[in-house]
Amino acid sequence: MSDFFKGGLARNYVAGDWGDGDEGARISVEDPGLETPVGDCALAGEASLAKALEGARKSFERGDLADMAPAARGRLMQRVAQEIRAIADEGAELLCRESGKTLSAAGEEFEEAAQYFEYYGGVADKIEGKSIPLGPDYADYTVYEPFGVSAQIVPWNFPVSIAARSLAPSMAAGNSTIIKSPELDPMALAMLGVALERAEVPKGAVSILNGIGGDLGARLVASSEIDQIVFTGSVPTGQAILRAAADTVTPSLMELGGKSAAVVFEDANLDTFISSLQSGIFYNAGQVCSAMARVLVHRSIYDEAVARAAEMANGLSIGHGLDNPDHTPVASALQLDRVEELTSSARQDGARIAAGGARLDRTGHFMAPTILADVAPNSRVAQEEIFGPVTCFTPFDTEAEAIAIANGTEFGLVAGIFTRDLARSHRVARKLRAGQVFVNEWFAGGVPTPFGGVGKSGFGREKGLEALFNYVRTKNIAISLKE
Numbered sequence: 001m002s003d004f005f006k007g008g009l010a011r012n013y014v015a016g017d018w019g020d021g022d023e024g025a026r027i028s029v030e031d032p033g034l035e036t037p038v039g040d041c042a043l044a045g046e047a048s049l050a051k052a053l054e055g056a057r058k059s060f061e062r063g064d065l066a067d068m069a070p071a072a073r074g075r076l077m078q079r080v081a082q083e084i085r086a087i088a089d090e091g092a093e094l095l096c097r098e099s100g101k102t103l104s105a106a107g108e109e110f111e112e113a114a115q116y117f118e119y120y121g122g123v124a125d126k127i128e129g130k131s132i133p134l135g136p137d138y139a140d141y142t143v144y145e146p147f148g149v150s151a152q153i154v155p156w157n158f159p160v161s162i163a164a165r166s167l168a169p170s171m172a173a174g175n176s177t178i179i180k181s182p183e184l185d186p187m188a189l190a191m192l193g194v195a196l197e198r199a200e201v202p203k204g205a206v207s208i209l210n211g212i213g214g215d216l217g218a219r220l221v222a223s224s225e226i227d228q229i230v231f232t233g234s235v236p237t238g239q240a241i242l243r244a245a246a247d248t249v250t251p252s253l254m255e256l257g258g259k260s261a262a263v264v265f266e267d268a269n270l271d272t273f274i275s276s277l278q279s280g281i282f283y284n285a286g287q288v289c290s291a292m293a294r295v296l297v298h299r300s301i302y303d304e305a306v307a308r309a310a311e312m313a314n315g316l317s318i319g320h321g322l323d324n325p326d327h328t329p330v331a332s333a334l335q336l337d338r339v340e341e342l343t344s345s346a347r348q349d350g351a352r353i354a355a356g357g358a359r360l361d362r363t364g365h366f367m368a369p370t371i372l373a374d375v376a377p378n379s380r381v382a383q384e385e386i387f388g389p390v391t392c393f394t395p396f397d398t399e400a401e402a403i404a405i406a407n408g409t410e411f412g413l414v415a416g417i418f419t420r421d422l423a424r425s426h427r428v429a430r431k432l433r434a435g436q437v438f439v440n441e442w443f444a445g446g447v448p449t450p451f452g453g454v455g456k457s458g459f460g461r462e463k464g465l466e467a468l469f470n471y472v473r474t475k476n477i478a479i480s481l482k483e
């Protein structure tokens with residue numbers, strides 16, 4: 001497959017060429033379901049970054065994407081989508097093995113990545129400015145211009161789809177892009193370089209570098225050659241990036257953590273809720289920033305909801321991702337330690353373990369599907385992001401109380417409402433502090449729906465038409481027509 005794999009090594013895509021790690025450096029990638037090596041990936045450092053930065057700047061200054069006819073740029077992106085689908089089967093197996101997620105979920109990532117390129121390819125020729133009337137003596141209008149070189153740091157939970165989510169609008173707008181892949185599972189993301197190469201994306205326009213966040217990532221965001229930063233990940237890392245961005249005054253787009261709450265009213269369809277709960281907290285072992293991490297249930301149906309949730313959690317099939325079970329391992333031993341430690345703190349704060357509560361005694365980094373009941377809203381487990389297959393149930397008595405508890409964290413990424421009352425769904429949705437609200441289906445929406453948070457969940461929006469305007473800046477041109 002191209003020069004992506006060479007000598008058993010997954011290589012970096014550097015300014016349109018495939019390269020080994022700096023001075024031969026490499027990193028071993030583990031299968032979290034078996035605790036065995038998947039393979040090695042080239043480890044980029046200062047030299048690789050310098051080449052990527054030089055290639056990105058030269059590509060932008062040549063106008064490889066920015067000066068391409070917008071319709072042609074759109075067709076280029078459609079070709080990228082086709083090539084992503086062509087590598088999807090092989091890429092999905094690799095992603096499954098290195099991330100721990102199910103094979104079907106890994107396949108969905110590649111499909112979603114293709115859909116991002118199709119969607120933004122379709123709007124590449126529709127980035128339109130406007131005319132501003134100043135009277136007969138002036139012609140005044142706005143144009144949208146690309147920033148230049150976009151630095152994008154991608155997390156390990158959905159590396160392929162999140163990379164495409166930012167890369168596609170960046171390319172559609174005409175930027176050059178450098179992606180820093182996650183060191184836990186960089187290999188399938190590196191394969192996107194194969195699709196870019198086969199689609200004949202201009203050399204230098206995109207680089208995909210695998211490196212350590214504290215080294216390569218820090219160097220990337222601190223570079224004066226970067227014109228925009230896009231980050232998805234934890235709050236502490238996002239804060240560190242923003243501090244670096246302040247020195248260079250670099251515009252940044254932040255999609256950070258979450259502690260999202262579902263509000264389940266007394267008239268909710270519990271079958272619908274339980275179905276959403278399974279995907280909302282156990283999909284990808286709960287390693288989802290917009291997971292259903294808290295569940296607020298009206299007291300009149302609280303005991304039944306907890307019992308049904310526990311029954312569902314205890315009945316999930318568990319295994320390696322290649323077998324497509326209901327429940328898979330978390331991404332690493334470190335992640336498992338953190339999830340278990342934070343979960344155990346719930347007991348000290350008076351929570352009841354309705355299901356799970358500890359790691360499973362088997363090979364692999366498996367945390368039991370966990371339902372915590374009677375969780376105090378101000379407890380540590382209800383306030384901190386767990387990023388694992390653990391959710392917290394809390395009863396409420398009134399609508400106002402439910403809204404106050406739902407809004408009672410530093411985060412504000414998504415929220416959910418389960419009710420048959422249409423008026424209440426509109427009313428409560430307006431009051432919930434979140435960038436996106438799901439009603440009667442967690443994760444409702446898709447590529448066209450804007451996504452992003454408030455508070456410590458970040459700022460700016462990904463997905464949808466709105467995201468496109470995070471990748472351009474407005475220029476006003478005022479022309480005097482006076483003689």
